[in-house]
Amino acid sequence: MTAELSEPYGxxxxxxxxxxxxxxxxxATTAAGGAVVAGGLVGVTPxxxxxxxxxxxxxxxxxxxxxxxxxxxxxxxxxxxxxxxLLREQLGLPGTKKGCNAGACGACTVLVDGRRVNACLTLAVxxxxxxxxxxxxxxxGDELHPLQRAFVEQDAFQxxxxxxxxxxxxxxxxxxxxTGSHEEIREWMSGNICRCGCYVKIVRAVEQTAGGK
Ligand code: FES
Ligand code: FES
Numbered sequence: 001m002t003a004e005l006s007e008p009y010g011x012x013x014x015x016x017x018x019x020x021x022x023x024x025x026x027x028a029t030t031a032a033g034g035a036v037v038a039g040g041l042v043g044v045t046p047x048x049x050x051x052x053x054x055x056x057x058x059x060x061x062x063x064x065x066x067x068x069x070x071x072x073x074x075x076x077x078x079x080x081x082x083x084x085x086l087l088r089e090q091l092g093l094p095g096t097k098k099g100c101n102a103g104a105c106g107a108c109t110v111l112v113d114g115r116r117v118n119a120c121l122t123l124a125v126x127x128x129x130x131x132x133x134x135x136x137x138x139x140x141g142d143e144l145h146p147l148q149r150a151f152v153e154q155d156a157f158q159x160x161x162x163x164x165x166x167x168x169x170x171x172x173x174x175x176x177x178x179t180g181s182h183e184e185i186r187e188w189m190s191g192n193i194c195r196c197g198c199y200v201k202i203v204r205a206v207e208q209t210a211g212g213k
Contacts, residue, residue: 066130068093069137077124084108084119087134095135095164099193106192109165109172110134116172118191135164138171146212147171150205158196166192170206179210 065074068091075090084101087093087110099107101120108119111133138145144152147170157163169192173179178188185203194202 062125064125064128066127066132068132069134079125081124082120083110083122083124083127083132086124087119093134093136097161097164106169107162107165109168109192111168111172114175116169135168138167147205147209150208154201154205154208156198156201156205158198162192162194166194166202170209173206174210179206182207
């Protein structure tokens with residue numbers, strides 16, 4: 001006797017014409033999933049990302065009014081702008097040099113209200129009504145500042161990149177009265193690096209100016 005084998009629910013290989021096949025089901029779900037992912041990445045911007053993009057487009061800015069070399073300036077600046085970048089990029093005063101841009105070399109030294117500061121570490125937005133003096137503000141027409149003259153006479157530079165910062169720092173050093181000896185001058189000028197190694201002559205130039213020679 002031959003047992004008649006029958007599938008109680010029909011053959012697994014035979015599906016009703018209207019039912020989705022395995023192939024069409026996978027294709028349909030893959031397409032739907034892709035659309036959702038694409039929507040998440042492209043079509044819909046998460047709120048945090050939108051806020052970040054908006055902030056990048058218009059960073060917080062402020063108006064600052066200050067006097068540089070006797071000239072009053074008003075500027076609208078990104079709040080993160082350093083005094084160094086304000087001077088060089090917005091006020092057209094490139095004499096102050098950008099060396100390390102991190103407070104380590106002294107190339108950017110300027111005077112703010114008579115005190116020497118590293119302009120790269122000073123936020124311009126904090127300088128409302130400040131008096132800033134840069135290397136461009138020292139000479140009186142063709143008449144050099146005594147320390148500028150001393151640098152020339154002592155041959156206290158080679159490439160000259162550090163020189164504006166050295167001179168501004170030297171003026172601060174003299175004003176502060178730290179010129180009693182070579183050692184004292186060296187100590188109080190130690191924040192100003194000279195890669196050309198002109199230290200001996202820089203000290204002589206500061207000493208010469210302090211002594212009024
Ligand atoms: Fe400011 Fe070096 S550029 S300390
Ligand atoms: Fe060249 Fe000082 S003169 S770095």
